[in-house]
Structures are given as structure tokens and as C-alpha cells.
Amino acid sequence: MIDHDQLIESLGQSGRAAARQLAHSTAEQRNGGLIAAAELIGQRQSELLSANQADLASADARGLAPAMVDRLRLDPDRLDAIADGLTSIAQLPDPIDRVLADWTQPNGLQIQRIAVPIGVIGVIYESRPNVTIDAAALCVKSGNAVILRGGSEAVNSNRALHEALSDGLEQAGLSAEAAQFVPTQDRDAVGALLRAHQSLDLVVPRGGKGLVKRVQDEARVPVLAHLDGNNHLYIDASADPEMAKNIVINAKMRRPGICGALETLLIDQAWSDNAPKLLTDLIESGCELRGDESICAMDSAINAAQPDDWDTEYLAPTLSIRLVEDSDDALDHIQRHGSGHTDGIIAEDTDAAQYFLARLDSAIAVHNASTQFADGGEFGFGAEIGIATGRLHARGPVGLEQLTTFQYRVMGSGQTRP
Amino acid sequence: MIDHDQLIESLGQSGRAAARQLAHSTAEQRNGGLIAAAELIGQRQSELLSANQADLASADARGLAPAMVDRLRLDPDRLDAIADGLTSIAQLPDPIDRVLADWTQPNGLQIQRIAVPIGVIGVIYESRPNVTIDAAALCVKSGNAVILRGGSEAVNSNRALHEALSDGLEQAGLSAEAAQFVPTQDRDAVGALLRAHQSLDLVVPRGGKGLVKRVQDEARVPVLAHLDGNNHLYIDASADPEMAKNIVINAKMRRPGICGALETLLIDQAWSDNAPKLLTDLIESGCELRGDESICAMDSAINAAQPDDWDTEYLAPTLSIRLVEDSDDALDHIQRHGSGHTDGIIAEDTDAAQYFLARLDSAIAVHNASTQFADGGEFGFGAEIGIATGRLHARGPVGLEQLTTFQYRVMGSGQTRP
Numbered sequence: 001m002i003d004h005d006q007l008i009e010s011l012g013q014s015g016r017a018a019a020r021q022l023a024h025s026t027a028e029q030r031n032g033g034l035i036a037a038a039e040l041i042g043q044r045q046s047e048l049l050s051a052n053q054a055d056l057a058s059a060d061a062r063g064l065a066p067a068m069v070d071r072l073r074l075d076p077d078r079l080d081a082i083a084d085g086l087t088s089i090a091q092l093p094d095p096i097d098r099v100l101a102d103w104t105q106p107n108g109l110q111i112q113r114i115a116v117p118i119g120v121i122g123v124i125y126e127s128r129p130n131v132t133i134d135a136a137a138l139c140v141k142s143g144n145a146v147i148l149r150g151g152s153e154a155v156n157s158n159r160a161l162h163e164a165l166s167d168g169l170e171q172a173g174l175s176a177e178a179a180q181f182v183p184t185q186d187r188d189a190v191g192a193l194l195r196a197h198q199s200l201d202l203v204v205p206r207g208g209k210g211l212v213k214r215v216q217d218e219a220r221v222p223v224l225a226h227l228d229g230n231n232h233l234y235i236d237a238s239a240d241p242e243m244a245k246n247i248v249i250n251a252k253m254r255r256p257g258i259c260g261a262l263e264t265l266l267i268d269q270a271w272s273d274n275a276p277k278l279l280t281d282l283i284e285s286g287c288e289l290r291g292d293e294s295i296c297a298m299d300s301a302i303n304a305a306q307p308d309d310w311d312t313e314y315l316a317p318t319l320s321i322r323l324v325e326d327s328d329d330a331l332d333h334i335q336r337h338g339s340g341h342t343d344g345i346i347a348e349d350t351d352a353a354q355y356f357l358a359r360l361d362s363a364i365a366v367h368n369a370s371t372q373f374a375d376g377g378e379f380g381f382g383a384e385i386g387i388a389t390g391r392l393h394a395r396g397p398v399g400l401e402q403l404t405t406f407q408y409r410v411m412g413s414g415q416t417r418p
Numbered sequence: 419m420i421d422h423d424q425l426i427e428s429l430g431q432s433g434r435a436a437a438r439q440l441a442h443s444t445a446e447q448r449n450g451g452l453i454a455a456a457e458l459i460g461q462r463q464s465e466l467l468s469a470n471q472a473d474l475a476s477a478d479a480r481g482l483a484p485a486m487v488d489r490l491r492l493d494p495d496r497l498d499a500i501a502d503g504l505t506s507i508a509q510l511p512d513p514i515d516r517v518l519a520d521w522t523q524p525n526g527l528q529i530q531r532i533a534v535p536i537g538v539i540g541v542i543y544e545s546r547p548n549v550t551i552d553a554a555a556l557c558v559k560s561g562n563a564v565i566l567r568g569g570s571e572a573v574n575s576n577r578a579l580h581e582a583l584s585d586g587l588e589q590a591g592l593s594a595e596a597a598q599f600v601p602t603q604d605r606d607a608v609g610a611l612l613r614a615h616q617s618l619d620l621v622v623p624r625g626g627k628g629l630v631k632r633v634q635d636e637a638r639v640p641v642l643a644h645l646d647g648n649n650h651l652y653i654d655a656s657a658d659p660e661m662a663k664n665i666v667i668n669a670k671m672r673r674p675g676i677c678g679a680l681e682t683l684l685i686d687q688a689w690s691d692n693a694p695k696l697l698t699d700l701i702e703s704g705c706e707l708r709g710d711e712s713i714c715a716m717d718s719a720i721n722a723a724q725p726d727d728w729d730t731e732y733l734a735p736t737l738s739i740r741l742v743e744d745s746d747d748a749l750d751h752i753q754r755h756g757s758g759h760t761d762g763i764i765a766e767d768t769d770a771a772q773y774f775l776a777r778l779d780s781a782i783a784v785h786n787a788s789t790q791f792a793d794g795g796e797f798g799f800g801a802e803i804g805i806a807t808g809r810l811h812a813r814g815p816v817g818l819e820q821l822t823t824f825q826y827r828v829m830g831s832g833q834t835r836p
Contacts, residue, residue: 024776028428109787109791109796202810222640247834250834294536318781358442359438361438366828366829366830368829368831373527373835379523379826380523380529391537391681392810396826405813406813407782408783410784410785411786411787414658414661414787416788417790
């Protein structure tokens with residue numbers, strides 16, 4: 001029987017040693033490792049596809065749902081996309097050794113705050129094999145060692161992809177242990193990873209709500225994640241009806257299944273004359289509406305919202321809608337039901353917008369734009385490992401810069417403290 | 419019997435409501451509350467001193483050690499210092515609503531990262547009653563609600579000081595619950611506080627190693643703290659002997675009991691000709707030395723270091739000393755024995771210094787200056803709530819800025835995501 005705590009501790013120690021080497025590698029070396037891995041993925045296409053075939057065959061045998069099987073599947077196009085992702089990450093600016101602050105004290109001490117890697121990061125993910133490469137590449141680019149724990153349904157694909165990555169890193173003169181793969185599929189290994197606060201500095205879960213909840217509940221290691229994206233838009237009295245329609249339909253319907261999708265719409269009663277037209281447009285766009293009493297009275301096609309609708313992240317073309325008295329009423333609603341992910345206001349009145357944004361307790365507060373912009377790429381971060389709704393270290397999109405921490409460097413000329 | 423989890427949850431809810439109000443109070447209001455509290459401390463001197471007398475009497479009855487009794491004692495001068503501390507914190511720049519970043523995406527979306535309060539902060543501390551005011555003032559100034567849990571030996575003093583603070587906040591139109599005091603001395607309340615990750619956003623322990631260790635071991639709430647300050651200085655081959663002497667004696671002997679004090683000195687063998695003179699100077703300054711074999715051979719007054727000396731934070735005029743082969747050997751030693759607090763190098767050779775600083779995995783890396791500069795005041799932060807050695811959110815001195823987090827504000831003109 002494997003002692004999982006011991007296993008994770010030993011991976012953590014190798015990871016720590018690799019992290020020290022990575023932290024002092026050059027950006028060229030780290031980028032070179034990622035590009036070498038991209039080339040290996042191209043060269044090993046047939047091996048990678050046959051590893052994936054093994055996963056697909058056992059998914060078939062276990063009767064996995066078609067949507068799960070689709071997530072699992074690799075094909076030449078998807079492999080190309082994975083390799084391209086590596087190349088684009090390699091081309092992003094180097095996030096470490098940035099001077100974040102630099103000042104001189106009256107006694108002549110120069111103090112700098114310098115971006116440095118966090119250390120050893122655990123990534124726990126589910127069926128999509130591309131996460132093996134995407135998440136690991138972001139960690140390595142930012143000078144962190146990564147310990148990967150993928151879903152058992154993709155184990156062969158993940159292992160083969162991981163091998164390509166660590167071989168690429170080795171070709172660039174980096175330690176293969178900069179990216180390690182947990183060598184057992186036992187679920188207890190996840191528990192051990194979450195407990196290992198001596199060995200790991202951070203855990204990032206990538207997957208469904210069940211996974212994120214388990215990680216948040218059990219982890220003794222700090223976690224960057226979001227559980228829900230129960231996002232709200234409030235239509236202020238001053239909102240332009242055409243803009244409101246475009247934003248709301250985009251925020252809900254563009255891709256209803258992403259974490260930045262709109263889930264509840266709050267309409268100011270002073271705007272209610274414009275509401276019936278918007279409701280019709282939403283219904284015509286294919287959205288199912290669930291309203292409070294006032295909203296239901298506007299259109300017979302609208303179902304009555306149940307109490308738990310206000311707390312539901314549908315991730316589907318369904319929207320709950322409430323008429324609110326004013327912006328404070330809207331803020332109260334969001335405070336009670338929101339998940340701190342992305343919320344916003346549609347308003348022509350800039351003062352009303354500023355008042356609202358400043359009182360939102362959300363990682364991302366939006367004015368006159370779609371909530372679906374809640375994405376590292378859309379923020380200009382190049383790539384993201386996820387979105388965080390915690391309050392410390394990073395909130396919102398977690399990109400390369402958010403995978404760094406800092407060190408103070410104090411440079412003197414012999415100063416002693418009086 | 420009290421349900422402590424329920425008690426803390428209820429304090430957390432009041433704290434959350436107060437935090438929302440605080441976050442949108444003006445800096446003038448928050449500063450006004452702190453100044454009003456400072457005035458109340460002046461006006462209530464006799465009540466505060468008699469509350470303190472009650473604590474001193476029971477300390478006497480329980481036979482508390484004289485050093486503990488001294489920490490507990492308030493007198494008019496100490497009360498004045500506490501009030502002055504409040505006034506200086508009120509005068510520091512406002513840490514919230516700062517624009518930390520501001521950029522515009524090609525689609526015209528303007529994105530700002532704005533400093534906002536963290537939320538509800540628990541402060542767990544031991545005998546010094548001044549922490550009640552110092553810690554709470556930093557939290558309130560930065561827009562956070564605070565829940566205070568002081569040591570039972572100072573309960574009367576703490577309660578009276580807390581009352582002055584919350585009365586001052588009320589006078590400025592703020593919620594008295596911006597600063598709450600845990601109303602029971604039961605140790606289980608600390609456990610409940612540490613578990614309350616739904617109610618609290620952060621815990622800061624202020625006290626001895628026993629307290630910090632309990633907090634780090636038990637907390638489900640994020641913690642900013644340091645357990646040890648096992649700090650090192652490495653004397654490089656290029657070090658100036660006079661500068662080395664001044665820095666080492668200051669780093670060890672100025673105040674041996676603070677967390678930034680030097681605990682182990684590593685001397686490059688290429689500098690060993692200068693070592694005997696330094697050792698003599700150290701001994702003459704009143705320092706007990708514990709050396710490895712080569713160091714012991716230099717002076718018969720030096721005791722042999724035992725293996726656990728290298729891991730010991732003496733907090734006393736005692737110093738362990740080792741001769742190292744080179745800077746990599748010194749870095750290896752620090753990596754094995756250091757606590758990630760403050761470590762440094764003394765060197766005239768700037769390249770050697772840069773090499774060393776960049777490889778130190780410490781919150782604060784120092785070149786040619788005393789480790790005793792590891793302090794928020796010396797960094798220019800005005801005040802600090804402590805020093806953190808964790809890797810996320812804040813490292814090094816935790817001042818007002820480190821008690822904030824941020825929110826992204828995305829401002830558009832109707833943008834939808836393609």
C-alpha cells in the first residue's frame with residue numbers, strides 16, 4: 001500500500017529543488033523548454049493519439065456521457081492547438097524579476113520589491129487533457145514547479161502529454177521535475193496533496209463545482225479558485241435600452257456555460273417601461289426566463305422564479321430576473337446571492353455607475369460591458385489558469401503575474417539601525 | 419454553555435456589515451474616528467489605569483513572571499504612547515481606493531485595479547494591551563472590520579481600551595462594530611475564530627511562538643504571520659572588515675529579542691583571516707558565541723555549536739557561527755535552516771551580492787545593512803501589524819497597504835464579447 005502523504009512529500013521535495021533551479025533559469029531557457037515541448041507534441045502525434053485511444057476505449061467501456069467523452073478526445077487539430085498554446089505562452093512577457101516598487105529611505109537604504117515565483121504549485125484537474133499542458137506551461141513560465149494531478153479518465157493522455165512537456169524542459173537544460181505528474185490514480189493522493197502545506201505553496205483546481213468544493217473544503221494549502229459564477233447585471237434607470245439589450249443578450253447567450261455568463265438580471269423599476277421589449281428580445285434569443293411577480297406580469301411566457309433560482313448558476317440559456325427599487329436594493333440582492341465573481345451595471349449616468357461599482361464586493365465590477373469579458377485573455381493577460389474569487393493574493397483572472405509573489409531587496413552601504 | 423462557533427459567526431456577521439459601511443466611509447471619517455479614540459484614551463486615563471490595576475492584581479495573585487507583568491502594565495506614559503500611535507496612524511496616507519493599475523484594451527474597455535479593504539480581520543494577541551489599539555487602528559484605517567481576541571491576563575485593560583476605540587468610531591459616525599472584542603475568555607473561542615473561514619477573511623496572530631504555531635496549525639482562515647526569524651548574514655570574501663563588524667554587532671546586539679535579530683553568521687573561508695578580530699569584537703560586545711570546529715579553533719572563549727543551534731532563534735545575545743566554503747554553501751545552509759524571514763550578505767563585490775540576494779528564498783533579502791531593518795517603520799510603511807513569511811498576498815512587513823486587496827473595474831461603452 002502506498003503512503004500518499006509520503007508520496008506527495010517526496011514529489012514536493014523534488015519540486016522544491018526544481019523550483020529553485022527554475023527561479024534562476026533565464027527566460028530564454030524556460031521559453032525554450034516550452035517551445036521544445038510544443039515540437040515534441042508535433043513529433044509524437046501518433047503516440048499521443050494512441051494513448052488517447054486507450055482512454056477513449058475505457059471511457060466507452062465505462063459508459064461515460066458523450067459530453068465527457070468529447071472533452072477527453074484528442075485529434076490532430078486539438079494537439080496542434082495545445083502545441084500552439086505552448087508557443088504563445090512562451091512568447092508572453094517574462095513575469096519574474098519585474099521591479100514592482102523601488103524607493104530609497106532617508107538613511108540611504110534602497111528598497112526594491114521584486115517579482116519572484118511562488119514555488120511549488122499543485123494543479124488538480126478533470127477530464128480535459130489539454131490542462132496538463134496549459135496549466136503546467138503557465139506555472140513553468142512563471143518559474144514555478146508544478147505537480148499535476150489529472151482525472152483518472154484521461155490518465156494515458158495526460159501521462160503522454162506530461163512526458164512531452166518534461167522532455168522538452170530537459171532539452172532546454174531544465175530539471176524534468178519542474179513538471180511532475182502524480183503517479184497514482186488513487187483518490188487519496190488528492191487528499192494528501194491538499195494537506196501538504198509544507199510541500200506545496202498553492203493549489204489550483206481546474207474543473208467542475210464538485211472538484212472545486214472538495215478542494216476548498218479540504219485544502220490546508222492556499223487555493224486560488226472560484227466555486228460559483230452567479231453573476232448579476234443591474235439595469236439602472238439611466239440605461240440606454242439598445243445597449244442594455246445587446247449587453248444582456250451577449251452576457252447570457254454568447255456562451256451560457258462559461259463562468260462569466262450572466263445568471264440574474266436586476267431591473268430598476270424606473271426603467272420598467274423598457275423591460276417588456278427586452279424580455280421579448282431575450283425570449284426570442286432562445287433564453288428561458290424566470291421572473292419575480294412584477295416581471296412575470298409583463299409576459300405570459302415567463303415562469304415564476306423559485307427562491308433557489310436567485311442562488312443558481314444555471315450555466316445554461318436560463319435567466320432569473322427581478323425588478324428592484326433602486327441601486328441599493330440591487331446591491332443588497334447581489335450581496336445576499338452573489339458569488340463575488342463578476343457583477344455590473346448598465347447606466348448612462350456615470351455617477352450612478354461609480355456608486356454601484358464601488359459598492360460591489362466582486363472580483364470584477366463591470367460598467368456598460370458584457371460580463372463575459374471576465375477572462376484573462378480579454379484582460380490582456382495572454383492566458384489564464386482560472387478565475388479567483390478569494391480575497392487574498394489574486395482576485396479575478398489568474399494569469400502569469402498572479403502566479404508570482406515578491407521579495408524585498410534591501411541594499412545598503414553599511415547602515416546599522418540606531 | 420456558549421456555542422463558540424455560533425458566537426464567532428454572529429460577530430462575523432456584524433463585522434461584515436460594519437466592513438461594508440467602513441469600505442465606503444471617507445478617509446476623513448475613519449481618521450476622525452481614530453483621533454476621537456485617541457482623545458477618549460486621554461480623557462479616560464484613570465478608568466483605563468484602574469482596569470489595568472485589576473489585571474495586575476490578578477497577575478500578582480497568579481504569580482505571573484515579572485517580564486509578563488511588565489508587558490501587561492499600563493501607566494500614563496504608555497497610555498500617551500498608545501494615543502499618539504492612533505494619531506500617527508490617522509495621519510498616514512489612505513491605503514484604499516488607490517488605482518494600482520489602469521489600462522485600455524484594443525476594444526476600448528478601460529480596466530482598473532483598485533485597492534479595496536480585505537473585509538473582516540481577526541487579531542489574536544497576547545499580554546500587551548496596546549495591541550488592542552495598534553492592530554485595530556491599522557485594520558480600521560484600511561477599511562477593514564476587526565475582531566479582537568486578546569490574552570485573558572489583560573482582559574480588563576483590553577476591554578476598556580476597546581471601548582474607547584469603538585466609542586471613538588461611533589463619534590465619527592462609524593459603526594461601533596467596526597472593532598469588536600470577543601466577549602469570552604474561553605480558549606475554545608480561539609479555535610472557533612480559526613475555523614471561521616466563512617466569517618473571517620484573514621487572521622493575524624500577534625504574540626509568542628506558541629500562539630503563532632497554534633494559529634498556523636489550526637487556522638482554516640488565511641493567516642499572515644511568521645513563526646521564526648532565524649536570520650542569517652553571510653560575510654562574502656569581498657566584505658569590508660569594519661562594515662562587517664558594525665553590521666553584525668548591530669544585527670545581533672542592538673535588540674537581540676526582536677524577530678529581525680541575527681541568529682547565525684556564515685563566514686566565507688576566504689575571509690577567515692579577518693574572522694578572529696570580529697569574533698573578539700563580538701565577545702567584547704557581550705555576545706555568547708557558538709561556533710563550528712574551525713570557528714572554535716580561532717578563540718578559546720567560543721563554545722562548540724550543537725546540531726540544533728543552527729535551527730535555534732535565540733532571541734538573546736547568543737550567535738551561532740559557521741565557516742562556509744563559498745556563497746553557494748552559505749545559501750545551502752540558509753535553505754536548510756532558515757525561516758524565510760530576513761537574510762543577507764555583506765560584500766563589496768556587487769555581482770556577488772546580486773547573485774546571493776536573488777537566490778535567497780526569504781521575504782527580505784539584505785545587502786550591506788543590518789537585519790534589524792526588517793520592520794514596517796524602517797521600510798517607510800508608517801506602522802506594521804507584523805511580519806509575514808508566507809508566500810502569498812504579503813511577505814515581509816505587513817502595513818496598511820498589505821491590509822488591502824483589489825477589485826478590477828471594467829468600464830465600457832456597450833462592448834459585447836464577439
